[in-house]
Amino acid sequence: MNAIIDSIGVYLPEKKIDNHYFEQFLETTDEWIVSRTGINTRYYSSETEYTSDLCVKAAQNLADNYQKNLADVDFVIVATSTPEQSFPSMASQVQSRLGIPNAGCMDISAGCAGFAYGLIVAKGLIATGDYQKVLVIGGETLSKISDFTDRTSCVLFGDGAGAVLVESSETQYLHKSISTTNGDLGKDLYLSNQPAPINFEQIDYNGKIHQNGRTVFKWAVSNLPANIIKLAEKNGITTDQIDWMIPHSANIRILEAACSQMNFPIEKCLESVVNYGNTSAASIPIAWYNGIQNGKVQLDDKLMLAGFGSGLTLAGIYLTN
């Protein structure tokens, strides 16, 4: 069975945080954050607002925008690094609160690559013929796990959620995908609540994000363009045939470096990092949604999605009608 995506929704919490906020308690400046990351603002969930709340609202936004009935969704996938509980899954919380009866439910833990992994899994589920409607959501409340004493990481992150409905169809919209991981670099981007080491290395288990920014940056800049080129080849196209590239929005400099290496115009790259920060698994659907809202992305455009993050892992998929 083939699969199509023709609906998308997002949700962003109300509390807008600009860079001056961090100047109050950290040795940092708006100028440093903008020049090193491109980020101007991000949104934070309230104390009583959690990842499942954001995911439910993104799915409701999708249903409202596209008059989609979610009652017959037969599988729910939530990609997140910030579930409010380790179990039950966020997907099962979403299923319950949206009143979807009898759907399969599971979460994906693949950091900022989670949404792309979600699409790959949804495509596979539909290809079996066993499922017809798979709701894929990327949702995060990274502000709740940010270390506000660490100026090298807390300034980067924001909260948000984005959802798409992957439905069985006559034509194939979800084409070939790619995924790759270097687990040796797990220790360079992690969150832990217990003393178990990662790759035999002692780690700080305070339940906050730990990131070796330079390592992640270098890994992303060399792996993102190489894998996008590989994915294009796998799909029998060259990168100049792509209408819009939607990479994970971690840092505008990563996107600029990746585009420059591929000789791909940065104007054809959709981002969400400038206004929303790094929203991890939500960054790709937020950029995609905004691209549609501001009239850039058309239904028949050729899209190349690629997420990368904690693992370190990367996943991408090519979409077109």
Ligand code: ACO
């Ligand atoms: N304000 C002021 N100075 C700062 C700040 C800050 N907020 N943060 C770091 N600095 C300082 C550093 O301490 C360092 O000072 P030093 O030279 O005296 O030691 C200097 O700025 C340069 O630090 P770098 O780490 O070299 O800065 P860089 O230009 O690499 O930017 C950043 C840091 C923004 C973290 C970058 O490395 C980055 O974006 N990395 C990738 C992050 C990423 O993509 N993460 C994915 C997460 S996704 C997930 O799965 C959750």
